[in-house]
Amino acid sequence: MRVVVINFARFAMYVCICHAVTDRTIRQAAAEGVETLGELRFRTGCSSSCGQCAEMATEILAERRPLGLDVLGSDVAVA
Numbered sequence: 001m002r003v004v005v006i007n008f009a010r011f012a013m014y015v016c017i018c019h020a021v022t023d024r025t026i027r028q029a030a031a032e033g034v035e036t037l038g039e040l041r042f043r044t045g046c047s048s049s050c051g052q053c054a055e056m057a058t059e060i061l062a063e064r065r066p067l068g069l070d071v072l073g074s075d076v077a078v079a
């Protein structure tokens with residue numbers, strides 16, 4: 001029996017199709033201090049067109065964030 005091990009960490013996944021932003025780009029931005037979706041949008045264009053990527057981009061940003069901080073930024077109203 002042959003076992004093939006695939007290292008998925010080597011591959012990037014497109015999160016934002018409209019602006020060709022990958023998960024790797026988002027993680028790099030987070031490592032460089034980007035904390036909100038608004039900041040990511042300004043920097044990469046992610047979520048500035050159709051917005052279908054917003055939830056996943058926010059989740060990826062949150063992976064690098066300590067608990068308790070606002071992950072959506074000031075451009076989202078809370079009712």
Ligand code: FES
Binds near residue numbers: 016
């Ligand atoms: S997929 Fe990101 S703005 Fe459309």
